[in-house]
Amino acid sequence: MATDGTDGDLLAVSDLHVAYEENRAIVERLRPRSEGDWLIVAGDVGDVVEDVERTLTLLSRRFARVVWVPGNHELWTLKRDRHPLRGVARYEHLVEVCRALGVLTPEDPYPVWTGARGSVRIAPLFTLYDYSFLTPGTSTPAESMAAARAAGVVCSDEHLLHPDPHPTREAWCHARVSASEQRLAAVAGDLPLVLVNHWPLVREPTRVLRHPQFAQWCGTERTADWHTRFGAALVVYGHLHVPRTTTHDGVRFEEVSIGYPREWGHRGLREDLARVVLRGARA
Numbered sequence: 001m002a003t004d005g006t007d008g009d010l011l012a013v014s015d016l017h018v019a020y021e022e023n024r025a026i027v028e029r030l031r032p033r034s035e036g037d038w039l040i041v042a043g044d045v046g047d048v049v050e051d052v053e054r055t056l057t058l059l060s061r062r063f064a065r066v067v068w069v070p071g072n073h074e075l076w077t078l079k080r081d082r083h084p085l086r087g088v089a090r091y092e093h094l095v096e097v098c099r100a101l102g103v104l105t106p107e108d109p110y111p112v113w114t115g116a117r118g119s120v121r122i123a124p125l126f127t128l129y130d131y132s133f134l135t136p137g138t139s140t141p142a143e144s145m146a147a148a149r150a151a152g153v154v155c156s157d158e159h160l161l162h163p164d165p166h167p168t169r170e171a172w173c174h175a176r177v178s179a180s181e182q183r184l185a186a187v188a189g190d191l192p193l194v195l196v197n198h199w200p201l202v203r204e205p206t207r208v209l210r211h212p213q214f215a216q217w218c219g220t221e222r223t224a225d226w227h228t229r230f231g232a233a234l235v236v237y238g239h240l241h242v243p244r245t246t247t248h249d250g251v252r253f254e255e256v257s258i259g260y261p262r263e264w265g266h267r268g269l270r271e272d273l274a275r276v277v278l279r280g281a282r283a
Contacts, residue, residue: 008036008064010113010122010278014198014238015044015071015257018051022261027055030274032063038113039063039274040122042238042256043071043198048081053097060101065111067104069124070094071198071239072217076160087164087172091126106180110187113194116279120233121187125180125197127223128173133203133215141170141216148213155217177222184230192233194278200237201226202248205255209240227251236277243270 013030017023032039039059045052045068052074060066074094077086085093095105104111106126112119131141138144148154157169166172184193199219200206206215218239227235228249235251241259245252256275258264 007280008032008034008038009276009280010038010040010115010194011063011274012040012042012196012236012254012256012277013258013274014042014236014255015241015259016041016046016055017044017073017258017260018046018055019048020261022265023258026258026269026273027058030059030062033276034280036064036280038065038067040124040194040196040236040256040277041066041068042196042236043069044073044238044257045071047073047076047078049083049085049094049097050081052094053101056098056101056103060103065104066102067111067122067124067196068098069106069196069198070126072155072157072161076156077162078160086162087166089164110183112191113278114281116281119191120194120278121191122194122196123184123187123230125195127176127180127197127199127201127220128169129199129217130170130173130220130222131216132221133206133218135213135216144213144216148216151211151213153211153213155214157217173220174222177220181226184226188230193230195226195230195232195235197223197235197237199239200253200255201235202253204248205237205240205242205246205253208242227253234277243275 045055098105106124110121110123135144135147163169163172201223206218235253238257241257
């Protein structure tokens with residue numbers, strides 16, 4: 001169990017997408033407010049291992065502790081990547097990169113962070129998706145996918161995110177969900193949890209998507225009750241590129257993505273690029 005001081009805030013950000021020069025400039029602006037600040041990075045740092053490592057190296061030197069979870073982009077296998085690993089092997093390599101930097105991952109003990117309102121346990125997760133967030137008007141994953149293809153909405157994961165050695169992305173998702181459920185059940189009731197995942201744990205946030213067909217690449221119904229079942233005080237996620245605060249069953253959900261330059265260039269950037277999701281104990 002990792003514990004640190006109580007002076008700093010808990011901040012969160014996701015979807016840095018540092019393949020874009022404009023977004024790399026944003027990363028340069030990500031700095032702690034105090035020496036004790038922790039930073040949650042909720043996935044989609046970059047598309048190749050080198051970019052992920054470079055970015056997390058920078059952030060781990062600035063913040064007292066960094067907690068990372070993978071997004072779909074980190075799991076892509078691109079020809080230009082110096083580490084053309086696929087599936088589980090790729091994820092495990094990224095975990096080792098993080099451990100060398102002192103960055104916490106979903107494979108590490110859940111750390112305890114203490115702030116102004118007491119202690120919470122931060123649970124970084126990696127769940128993927130299983131196409132169960134069906135396109136409206138469809139009743140099976142096959143129908144949902146057909147509707148998406150007919151609308152010209154197909155996630156690049158279909159070509160770039162490989163599930164090896166699992167036979168499908170759904171199978172990998174179900175394996176990750178089962179393993180995560182066991183770990184969460186083992187600590188539930190001890191301290192309030194901060195659940196961190198790249199994909200939203202509930203379907204509701206996807207209903208604002210411009211293309212509702214894209215929801216099937218955004219999570220799994222198998223996590224729909226985790227925020228209540230496991231006693232979450234807060235849920236942090238990204239992926240949707242719709243940064244906002246919502247409440248579900250009395251639990252606060254924070255979508256903390258930066259997104260692509262064309263998106264944040266249109267809506268503007270928040271002044272607090274890394275959002276304070278919990279306040280530290282300092283005066």
